[in-house]
Amino acid sequence: MPVEILIIGGGVVGCAVARELSRLDASVTLIDRADDVAEGASKANSGIVHAGFDAKPDSQKARFNVAGSRMFAGYCREVHAPFVRAGALVLAFDAEQRAHLDKLLAQGNNNGVEGLRMLEQAEVLAMEPAVNPAVLCALYAPTSGLTSPYELTCALADHAAVNGVRFQLNTEATRITRDGSGFAVETSRGVIRADVLVNCAGVFSADLHNQISPRRLSIVPRKGEYYLLDHEETPVFSRTLFQTPTKMGKGVLVSPTAHKTMVLGPTAQDTADALDVATTADALAQVREKALLTWPQMSLRTVITTFAGMRAHEVGDDFIVGETEGAPGAYEAVGIESPGLTAAPAIAQALAAQIAAAHSLTPKAAWVPAPQRPKPFADMTDEERQAACERDPAYGSLVCRCEQVTEAEVRAAIRRPVGARNIDAIKRRTRAGMGRCQGGFCSPRVMEILAEELGISPLAVTKFGGESRVVVGTIADAAKGDA
């Protein structure tokens, strides 16, 4: 009998762990409460691959951040996820902030971050002319990068799936109990038995941990709100711009994304409800106000949307990675907030190594590389577009005007190993609906394609699973009073 491993949580950490474990001779299942992977913090964050100067020396955050940062470019190449080494600047506007940057520089050097250096005003403005000219100096981190966190998560899931990991979505773990040497996990879809458990449940990870460990952990969900701006012909900034943390707070970042759009944010509000990712007028006002410090000529003319994500902030303020205290056979990644995206590859590697050693798991004979990702139509040359059309005429049918996504790509997203089953899942995999019209034109067509591919009624198509149905019935039913 192969060792049964159950991963709880399909965020970037859970999917990275799934991919690492898929190298081993074991039977791996991943469950997630949502209708897709990446439905929690992994779909709503800054998308920054942090260089590693920010984490306190000797913390788990520092260890995994620096290790993850070094792995990231190659990692994204392997699974065909976007990565851009854009670099980052931390801006200082007075002597006190400059002193803080000096400390960050020393801390970064101590953490082993490469290439850090201080830039004076003229150099900062030469690099990023739209930065507030009142800037005094900046810490430059050339190794800082950008990724698309949800695309990375989807790519990891696909790679795990083609190597045998089972993805069971819409399955929420509610209670974990010991079952012999293993565990019984009660879920919204019945009990799942496992020899080895990996808790990657994000904002819910402490609750699950506390069910099997004498050590008490506590996650305070911490909401972060953002503005997303459309891509412009000439990008305003080409690097991530942080503000120096002060007594008044951490400031917000202004950054390009891996897709050349721009994010402003995040705020930080502790929230009682881990699922409350509603945006608020106050926090959005804070983002606008704080972003002005970095970008005095800020224009919100091209706002695509605003969104919020939830950080799994553990009160101990560090990652908890490894075997769960007092629960042999259970492993965990708890309190994974920023720089968790950056750290994910390193966390997954460490957990998989520990699990392999403890349970004598050996590498599989055949581990296949990640599925190739065809070049997006939007990035193709005319010649490539012509060739794509000849291969598959559905490339000739544009579905999303704003981001130039074709029917062929929407269908392919549904047919991926961990395929899209709802409109938001299509958006994350193809960018259809991600642009300035926010799906106004393409969503009816995306609904049709989803219905066709999944063999369901268009009326049953959801925005993101559960009760998020787009329409409530047919007009004929409505006229009869049934819709």
Add this chain to the structure above:
Amino acid sequence: MKSAWTARTVDVLVVGSGPAGLAAAIAAREAGVTNLLVLEREAEMGGILKQCIHNGFGLHRFKEELTGPEYAQRDIDLVEELGIEVRCSATVLSVSAERTVTAISREHGLMRFQAGAVVLAMGCRERPRGALAIPGTRCAGVFSAGTAQKLVNLEGAMPGRRVVILGSGDIGLIMARRMTLQGAKVLACVEIMPYSSGLNRNIVQCLHDYDIPLMLNHTVVDIQGRERLTGVTVAQVDFKRQPIAGTEMHFDCDTLLLSVGLIPENELSRQAGVTMNAVTQGAVVDDALETSVPGVFACGNVLHVHDLVDFVSAESFKAGKAAARFALGGARGGRTVAVLDGEGVRGAVPQRIRLPEAGEAVEAVQLLFRPACVYENATIRVLDGDTELIRQKKRILAPGEMADITLKPDMVQRLSGKDITVQIEAGEGVCAWNS
């Protein structure tokens, strides 16, 4: 990279077959262009009119009341009668300043054309929820009004049962009635401005007739519901359009429709290097609807958002005729004067008028614009430099209804060469809500 295939030459290429594209194509053909092509991204011609199954179209042009599809069909029939080549399901990917047009379709693959003249008639799109940054959740049940209209009228799907409408643009008003007739309960139409941006006849026929309250000076300040919408919070706003604390009220609803503005869809125009106007969000054009790029013309809602399709058609006939003249006879040349927005005027189109040569036959030039606010008994003035050319009294002027004033041929003939200004002089009535 060098292209693997050669471009097909066409005299006039029209991008879009909504009312603007159809009219432009018909006019170009009637002006003698035989090598003419229309590219349409959707499967059928007619543009947004296809989903506008209500009546009220064509009163000016046909002197009768048609539905949207009926109005479109008249032009489609004419296009077919005239044997104009139309490729549907063909999306234009790029237009260059040299008028090279690239398009793609399932049937034809990638296509490249070299056009004598190009008419841009891509229409407009709706401003989405995200652009307004309305706080709250990102649940299902929030639609732009036009998307909901498409779902109901073309897909036969019911977006929801209890509806709040934000914005009183015409599509929102039309959808208030449509949803009501379909059995939904429309609770309110909420408008942040002190006046509706929709046509008065729509306010009467779509809201008043169904007892749907129009809440002016109000907006949606929160959207609730984790998966599907469960409700919205509406608050009154002050004169700066900021919500007033303590005025919040809650509506239980499963649907929020947004009718909060239309944006000309000018990605292709920008690509071609066309100079844009910040107010209309469309191209800067002269009296022949020619943009800053020679041989590239723009008309209809891609140029500026109209209220009535009749005026879209009228404008587009002009553009089609001018494109034909350019393609067959070349550039007009000559000097132009600027048309400027004066006090109370927003987005006057055209923004330039060409000064006629001596002895040239001259046509009248109609200037279209939106009043900046609501005026009673005001006067529209057109100035040539400091000299008044026209003054015309108007009982009511409102941003929701496009205004027009026409320079007769003899006026155009006598233009001095100075900038022209259009302005509104407030009458004895106040300029309402001009804060």
